[in-house]
Structure formats: structure tokens, C-alpha cells
Amino acid sequence: xxxxxxxxxxxxxxxxxxxxxxxxxxxxxxxxxxxxxxxxxxxxxxxxxxxxxxxxxxxxxxxxxxxxxxxxxxxxxxxxxxxxxxxxxxxxxxxxxxxxxxxxxxxxxxxxxxxxxxxxxxxxxxxxxxxxxxxxxxxxxxxxxxxxxxxxxxxxxxxxxxxxxxxxxxxxxxxxxxxxxxxxxxxxxxxxxxxxxxxxxxxxxxxxxxxxxxxxxxxxxxxxxxxxxxxxxxxxxxxxxxxxxxxxxxxxxxxxxxxxxxxxxxxxxxxxxxxxxxxxxxxxxxxxxxxxxxxxxxxxxxxxxxxxxx
Numbered sequence: 028x029x030x031x032x033x034x035x036x037x038x039x040x041x042x043x044x045x046x047x048x049x050x051x052x053x054x055x056x057x058x059x060x061x062x063x064x065x066x067x068x069x070x071x072x073x074x075x076x077x078x079x080x081x082x083x084x085x086x087x088x089x090x091x092x093x094x095x096x097x098x099x100x101x102x103x104x105x106x107x108x109x110x111x112x113x114x115x116x117x118x119x120x121x122x123x124x125x126x127x128x129x130x131x132x133x134x135x136x137x138x139x140x141x142x143x144x145x146x147x148x149x150x151x152x153x154x155x156x157x158x159x160x161x162x163x164x165x166x167x168x169x170x171x172x173x174x175x176x177x178x179x180x181x182x183x184x185x186x187x188x189x190x191x192x193x194x195x196x197x198x199x200x201x202x203x204x205x206x207x208x209x210x211x212x213x214x215x216x217x218x219x220x221x222x223x224x225x226x227x228x229x230x231x232x233x234x235x236x237x238x239x240x241x242x243x244x245x246x247x248x249x250x251x252x253x254x255x256x257x258x259x260x261x262x263x264x265x266x267x268x269x270x271x272x273x274x275x276x277x278x279x280x281x282x283x284x285x286x287x288x289x290x291x292x293x294x295x296x297x298x299x300x301x302x303x304x305x306x307x308x309x310x311x312x313x314x315x316x317x318x319x320x321x322x323x324x325x326x327x328x329x330x331x332x333x334x335x336x337x
Contacts, residue, residue, distance in 0.1 A: 028145065028148065028154075029144075029154070029156065030140060030141070030144065030155075030156035031156070031157050031158070032158045033157065033158060033159040033160075033166050033169060033170075034159050034160050034163075034166065036137065039056075039059055039135065040279075040280050040281070043056055043059070043236075044279045044280065044281030044282065044284070045281070047277075047284050048284065050286075050290060050291065050292045050293060051293045052236055052294050052295065053162065053295060054162065054189045054190065054295045055135040055136075055160055055162070056295075057232065057235065057236060057294075057295050058109070058136035058139055059135065059136055059137075059236070060138075060235070060236075061138050062235050063136070063232070063235040063236060063239070064110075064138040064139050064142075066228070066231045066232040066235040067139070067232055067235075068110060069228045069231065070229055070232045071109070071184065073228045073229070075222070075226065076223070078323030078325060078327045078328045079113060079183075079184060079212060079323065079328050080112075080113065081323050081324050082322065082323040082328050082329075083113050083116055083117060083212075083330070084116050085321050085330075086116075086210065086321060086330060086332075087116035087117045087119065087120040089319065089332075090117060090120035090121045090124045091120075091123075091124035093179070093208060093318075093319070093332055094121065094125060094177075094179070096177075096206060097125070097177040097206060098177065099125065099126045100125065100126065100127035100129065101121060101125050101128055101177060101178070101179060102128075102129045102130075102131065102174035102175070102176075102177070103118065103121065103128065103129065103131065103178070103179045103181060104131045104133065104170060104171065104173055104178055104179070104180050104181065105130070105131065105132045105143070105181040105183065106133050106167070106180060106182055106186060107133065107134060107161055107182065107183075107184070107186035107189070108132030108134050108139070108140070108143045108181075108183070109134060109136075109143065109183075109184055109186075110142035110146065111143030111144075111146045111147060112146070113183035113184045114181055115146060115150075117181075117210075118130060118147060118150060118152055119150060122150070127153075128152055128153070129152075129153045129155075129174055130147045130153065130154045130155075131154075131155055131156075131157055131170070131173040131174060132144060132154070132156050132157070133157040133159050133161060133170045133173075134156075134157075134159075135159065135160050135161075137158060140157075141156070143156065155173065157169075157173060161186075161190075161195075162190055162195075167198050168202065171199075171202035172202075176204040176206055176207050177204070177206035177207055178204075178207045178208075179207070179208050179209075179210060180199060180202075180203070180207065180208070180209045180210070181209075181210050182195075182199075182209070182210070182212070183210075185213060185298075185328075187211050187212075187213060187298070188213060188214055188297045188298035188299065188300075189295060189296070189297060189298075192298055192300075193312055196308055196309065196312060196315075197313055199313070200313040200314055200315060203315075203334075204335070205334070205335055207335065208318070208332055208333065208334055209315065209332075209334075210330065210333070211309070211330070211331055211333065212328055212329065212330040213298070213299070213300050213305050213328065213330075214297065214299040214327070214328060215299065215300065215301070215302065215305075215322075215327055215328060215329055216261070216263045216299040216301055217327070220253065220263065220265065220299045221251050224251055224265055224267070224297060225251035229251075230249055233251075233267045233294055233295075234269070236294075237269060237292070240278075240279065240284070241277055242269075242277065246271060246272060246273065247269050247273075247275075248269070248272070249267070249268075249269050250266075250269075250270070251265060251267055252265070252266050253265055253266075254266060256298070259304060259307060259308075259312075260301075260303075260304065261301035261303055261304025261305075261307070262298065262304050262308075263298065263299045263300070264297075264298055264299075265296060265297045265298075265299065266294075266296045267294035267295060267296065268291050268292060268293050268294055269292045269294065270290070270291045271287065271288055271289065271290050271291075271292075273288050274286070274287055274288050305329055305331070306320075306331075309331055309333055310336075314335070314336050315333040315334065315335060315336060316333060316334050316335070316336045317331045317332070318332045318333060318334055319331070319332040320332075
């Protein structure tokens with residue numbers, strides 16, 4: 028198994044201490060440890076997210092069509108790959124459609140990255156894992172340069188929604204070449220969209236980084252809230268936060284952390300979109316051309332195949 032490390036475990040540990048001190052835990056810490064990885068896998072397999080699996084299966088049937096303009100080989104760069112389960116059917120179909128396939132899963136989580144590499148290697152796909160923080164512009168550029176074009180860039184499993192989608196799409200768009208393609212999915216907004224995350228599996232996932240340092244969910248209140256992103260109509264944000272009911276403390280490698288009663292720790296978030304807002308992000312904001320658009324069986328997820336607008 029080959030993994031190129033751009034983000035070390037020591038760097039993540041130091042950043043975790045700094046982020047907890049600032050009372051703001053960004054996305055990468057929710058996949059970092061084996062506990063977090065297990066909680067994420069349980070959430071990813073929750074029935075509320077079955078539609079994501081189904082829409083990627085539908086995409087796999089179009090693998091030859093999507094890559095017909097490409098040369099003999101194709102490189103797949105999966106940004107925020109997790110355990111690689113979402114793109115497994117696509118990789119299998121690409122192996123049938125193309126003579127040579129290379130796979131570059133990119134993730135900050137060592138346990139999930141190893142799982143993605145092992146899954147692809149079992150399918151006899153040439154694989155190089157890249158341990159990186161895709162919220163870092165420098166890491167994103169290095170990951171995008173992992174192979175020569177033409178490339179398929181993937182943002183699977185509502186990965187786009189875990190970051191600022193305007194910033195993320197702008198950065199990725201700058202890395203695309205004319206023959207490259209970006210395949211990205213998103214959660215479609217609906218009235219009860221918060222319930223996708225405010226579930227037993229969703230609460231265990233959200234609290235896992237704090238469980239690791241000895242906090243208990245009963246030590247405070249874990250809140251899930253829906254907000255509107257005022258930058259454009261149809262962009263919705265599902266936020267998570269924890270508010271302590273009493274004074275809490277934890278020993279970390281960087282020193283002791285004290286959280287006073289009433290203090291709130293902001294956690295990671297997830298975006299949901301109306302279909303119109305999702306298209307606006309891709310076409311008007313990021314300057315991409317949507318070539319194909321697919322929906323999950325009950326229209327709870329949307330997936331787009333994009334090219335750089337010429």
C-alpha cells in the first residue's frame with residue numbers, strides 16, 4: 028500500500044489542540060481517529076444516505092460515455108475519498124471501459140485512506156493514497172497534480188457540502204484542464220433535511236471528536252440547526268454545536284483544555300441545496316459546464332458531471 032503524506036499525524040494533533048482552544052472544530056477532525064472513522068462509516072450506511080449509493084451506481088453505467096473523449100488511460104482523483112465506497116462501482120466500470128485506470132484517493136483520515144486504498148487494490152486498480160487536507164489550497168493543488176491529465180476529479184458523499192462550496196469549487200475549477208471532468212454530488216434541500224444528521228448515528232458521529240478526549244454527550248447539549256447562506260438563494264447550512272452544562276477539562280498533547288459552563292464549541296457543518304442553487308454554484312460561480320445531471324431514486328441527492336467551460 029502506497030500513501031504519500033502531506034499532512035502528518037503530529038500536525039493534526041497540534042491543529043486539534045489549537046482548534047479546540049478556539050472552540051471551533053473543522054471537518055478533518057471528524058474522521059481523524061479510529062472512533063471517528065467507525066462513526067462516519069455507520070452514518071454513511073444509514074438509510075438516509077442510501078440514495079448516494081444509488082446515484083453513484085447509476086453513474087457507473089455511464090463510465091464509458093463520460094471518458095470516451097479521453098486517451099487510453101484515466102486518472103481518478105477522489106477528494107475527500109473516505110473509505111472509497113461511493114466510487115467503487117465507478118472504478119469497476121472504468122476498468123471495463125478503459126485499458127488503464129489509476130486511482131488517487133485523498134483524505135486527512137489515515138484509517139479511511141487505508142480502507143480506500145485496500146478496496147481499490149483488491150480490485151487490482153493501481154493506487155496511490157494521498158494524506159492531505161483538501162481545505163488547504165496548497166494541498167489541493169498538490170493532489171490535483173498527482174497525475175497527468177486527463178483526470179476525473181470526484182467529490183463524493185456530499186464532500187463539497189462539508190466545506191465552503193463557493194471557495195472549494197473555485198479552487199478545483201482552477202485545477203481543471205479542458206479534458207478533465209469533475210463529478211460532484213450534493214444533498215437536495217427539503218423541509219426535514221436536518222433529520223438526516225440529527226439521528227442516533229449522526230449524533231454519535233458529531234460527538235466522536237469530543238468523546239475521544241473524555242467528554243460525554245450528557246455533559247451538555249448537542250444542537251443541529253438549519254441556517255440560510257445569504258450569499259445566494261437556495262444554499263442551506265446544517266450546523267452542529269455543543270454547549271457545556273458545566274465546567275469541563277481534558278488533557279491533550281498540547282496541554283490542558285478547559286471549557287467553562289455555557290461555552291459553545293462549533294463543529295463541522297453540511298450544506299444542502301436546491302437544484303437551482305447547485306447548478307448556479309457549478310455553472311455561474313465556478314465557471315463549469317454541466318454535461319450530465321443525475322438524481323437518486325427519491326430525488327434526495329443530485330450528482331453532476333462537469334467540464335471546464337471553454
